[in-house]
Amino acid sequence: MQGVISRSKDAPVELVTVTVPDPGPGEAVVTIQACGVCHTDLHYKQGGIGDDYPYLLGHEAAGIVESVGEGVRDLEPGDYVILNWRAVCGTCRACKRGRPWYCFATFNATQKMTLEDGTELSPALGIGAFIEKTLVAAGQCTKVDPAAPPEVAGLLGCGVMAGIGAAINTGEVGRGDSVAVIGCGGVGTAAVTASFLAGAAKIIAVDVDERKLATATSLGATHTINSKQVDPVERIRELTDGNGADVVIDAVGRPETYEQAFYARDLAGTVVLVGVPTPEMTLELPLLDVFGRGGRLKSSWYGDCLPSRDFPMLIDLFLQGRLPLDAFVSETIGIGDIEAAFEKMHRGEVLRSVVVL
Structure with a gap:
């Protein structure tokens, strides 16, 4: 072959x-x-x-x-x-x-x-x-x-399932939630789409590329942030009444984007890491902040999917015109x-x- x-x-x-x-x-x-x-x-x-x-x-x-x-x-x-x-x-x-x-x-x-x-x-x-x-x-x-x-x-x-699953399976995004997605490539944009499908009230897409932000908007993002132009953490807080988002998904997988996700979430909110780091990357956060902010810090493996359950369901949603x-x-x-x-x-x-x- x-x-x-x-x-x-x-x-x-x-x-x-x-x-x-x-x-x-x-x-x-x-x-x-x-x-x-x-x-x-x-x-x-x-x-x-x-x-x-x-x-x-x-x-x-x-x-x-x-x-x-x-x-x-x-x-x-x-x-x-x-x-x-x-x-x-x-x-x-x-x-x-x-x-x-x-x-x-x-x-x-x-x-x-x-x-x-x-x-x-x-x-x-x-x-x-x-x-x-x-x-x-x-x-x-x-x-x-x-x-x-x-x-x-x-x-x-792979990629689309990873993003959809990061939102729905790992992040457990639900109706009325606020969600921020950092990085709007294929995985991040899929997380935006899944958040829309799950009924999130506010979906904030973060990227440095206006083309990707435009695509995220077409697939369900209610707000966009170009992180080359503004501080994404402060802007996410502004868009969520000063609180931070209920779920923040890091679809990039770098120490700086993870730190942004950590501080852009609400108290007791959820951070989901689905972007894949490289072996040399390390992360340093004040342990008191990890304790004091509460909530959940989660990694998403393949969108925590079960292929036999999720693939047929998502294909059905596609054929119904919903995904x-x-x-x-x-x-x-x-x-x-x-x-x-x-x-x-x-x-x-x-x-x-x-x-x-």
Whole structure:
């Protein structure tokens, strides 16, 4: 199969021939129809996640099951699926406590895809979907309504689900709440959309790019703040009667944006970190402020989603016209255009470029 790899840190991606084995026990081969270009793939390329090169990039994907291995139940060839990177185990301490969205032992395919010379590939987030067909654990396949186009459905595989879940699952945004979202890329804008869907009364979008703020407004933000021009903490307080927001979501994942989120929330409010920091980042806050302000400081893993529960529900909302997932697709591209898509992402020109195969 033709697939896109990152061979070494910061090297341009390459389109190469990849050997995909037949599925073994508990595995499935999926024909990829579309895959979003996610910032996490760029992190892999830049060495921000690990150094287990070469990586087979791509993970935000939808497609059709081609074949399944021995022992696979509830999945068969022809099923239309979204791939997920948290296939729950059902047996770890989180799963046994009825919290499978926190599963501590998620799993991937046992076999490895390889280059023609036998070099084993590390699939991004255990998926590797910038390829014609990929090998995954059967539990990484979530069946959804095939009426949803793959370039839209696949976005739930990572960034959009992370943002929606950060608001609804982790932040527990509800009717009448005030919400501030710091960083309005794909994840942050999804959090804005989910807050609107949940009935939040005030949704404040914060970014340094007026284009992103305009998009956030079109998807539900009631107020916008350009943090290059004003202090976002003070402005959020002004917009919330001097109190701060009930929920503040940091979709950037930097020490300075987390500190803004911490001080921009109301007393006993909630901070949600969904932006992914890099390994060298550290945070310093006065412990008395952590104690005195109360509330909850939470990290959101994949939007604390349970794919089998959340993916079909969100696809249904899209098909009902209540969740505009198609608004996140900035462009569709070919498999040879991924390096250019990374550059557009870095310049803030797109919410999502989506590779259509």
